[in-house]
Amino acid sequence: MQTHSHNLFFDCDGVILDSNQIKTKAFRESLKNEKKEYVDLFIDYHKKNQGINRFEKLNYFFTEIKKSFIQQDYHDALDKYSSMCIMNLKNSELVNGVKIFLENANKLNYHCYVISGSEQNELRDVLKYKKLDRYFKGIYGSPSTKIENINIVLNDKPTKKNNFYFGDAMSDMIAANEFSLEFIYLSGYSDWKDGKEICNKFSYKIFKDFDEVIEAKII
Numbered sequence: 001m002q003t004h005s006h007n008l009f010f011d012c013d014g015v016i017l018d019s020n021q022i023k024t025k026a027f028r029e030s031l032k033n034e035k036k037e038y039v040d041l042f043i044d045y046h047k048k049n050q051g052i053n054r055f056e057k058l059n060y061f062f063t064e065i066k067k068s069f070i071q072q073d074y075h076d077a078l079d080k081y082s083s084m085c086i087m088n089l090k091n092s093e094l095v096n097g098v099k100i101f102l103e104n105a106n107k108l109n110y111h112c113y114v115i116s117g118s119e120q121n122e123l124r125d126v127l128k129y130k131k132l133d134r135y136f137k138g139i140y141g142s143p144s145t146k147i148e149n150i151n152i153v154l155n156d157k158p159t160k161k162n163n164f165y166f167g168d169a170m171s172d173m174i175a176a177n178e179f180s181l182e183f184i185y186l187s188g189y190s191d192w193k194d195g196k197e198i199c200n201k202f203s204y205k206i207f208k209d210f211d212e213v214i215e216a217k218i219i
Contacts, residue, residue: 006162008105008219009150009181011051012116012123012141014168014189016132018093020050022085024191030080031061038065047191051117051171053142054081082122089126095189097210102135105219113153114139115146117171146175154179164218168192173204184213 013019027046031039042061049057058077062069105112112135116123120141127133140149165176165183168190176183185192185199188208192198199206207213 006110006164007153007181008110008112008163009115009153009165009176010112011146011165011167011169011172012114012118012127013050014095014191015166015172015186016095016098016114016127017089017130018095018189019089020168020189020191022088022092026081026084026088027057029084030058030077034061034066041065047193049171050169050191051146051167051175053117053145054078054119055143082119085118086122086126089122090129094130094132095186095209097212097214099132101210101214102132104214106135108219110219112136114141115149115153115165115175116141117146118142120144146171147178150175150179150181162219166213168195170195170198173199173202184218186210186213 010016013023024043024046027043028039031042038061042065045060046057055078058074058081062074102112114123114127114136118141120139123141124133124139127136127139133139138153140152163181165172165181166186167173167176167183168186169192173183173185183204185195185204185206186209187196187206196206207216
């Protein structure tokens with residue numbers, strides 16, 4: 001069997017796990033004592049900025065929306081969000097076809113990496129619990145950014161062709177472009193409102209899930 005040493009990068013929420021709604025509900029719950037109008041504004045901001053980490057997002061809520069940053073409130077919200085996420089992410093469903101795709105990629109000796117806005121230790125814990133960590137050479141999350149983490153993997157080496165980034169958010173597309181990775185938009189589980197329109201504009205490939213990616217013989 002022919003083998004390859006190309007890199008495949010994967011976001012997690014909406015790409016590996018069907019978990020975007022879990023994150024949205026967790027943010028609502030973590031801010032349930034705040035004014036509903038503030039929380040609604042924040043949820044809209046959150047959906048438009050998928051891939052930005054929780055630390056930045058909750059900081060934005062208290063400084064820009066509520067305009068009152070109290071350290072204790074910020075940390076309480078972070079703690080509530082984290083505990084809800086861990087519990088629900090472990091019970092989340094996988095995106096259709098992703099496990100088979102990862103198995104195939106490993107057989108072909110592709111190097112697979114998770115590059116996510118999720119908190120890194122929590123991300124590793126959840127993927128280990130779901131027995132998916134075995135497929136990845138590295139699992140990277142926040143507080144480092146996606147661009148910083150891809151840079152760690154590539155170590156400033158020029159990228160080859162056939163290096164793909166599977167994502168479902170604007171932040172994934174931006175990170176892919178930064179390193180000339182071929183961006184592939186997974187639309188089926190995404191909260192990115194203008195995702196299809198923007199990706200069509202730039203002629204990026206769009207697939208609903210990994211069943212469609214497998215069918216298209218991307219690798």
